[in-house]
Amino acid sequence: NTLSGQFRIGGMTCAACVNSVEGILKKLPGVKRAVVALATSLGEVEYDPSAIAKDEIVQAIEDAGFEAVLLQ
C-alpha cells in the first residue's frame, strides 16, 4: 500500500538544503519516493502507511532543523 503526502517545508535556502531534506526523507522507514522543490518549498512523499505516519515525516523534517507543515 502506498499513500502520498504533501508538505510545505520552510528554512530551505539552497540546493544543498533540498538534497539534505530529500536524503532525510528517503532514509525514513517506509518512504518509497521523496521529491523536494526549492522554488515552491513543497515536498511530496510516497510512503507505506503501515511503516510510517505523516506526522512522523513532519517530525523528521523538523528534527533536521527545517519547518514542515502537512498540506494533505
Ligand code: 9UX
Ligand atoms: Mo542550504 Mo547551506 O540552506 O549551509 S544554505 S545547506
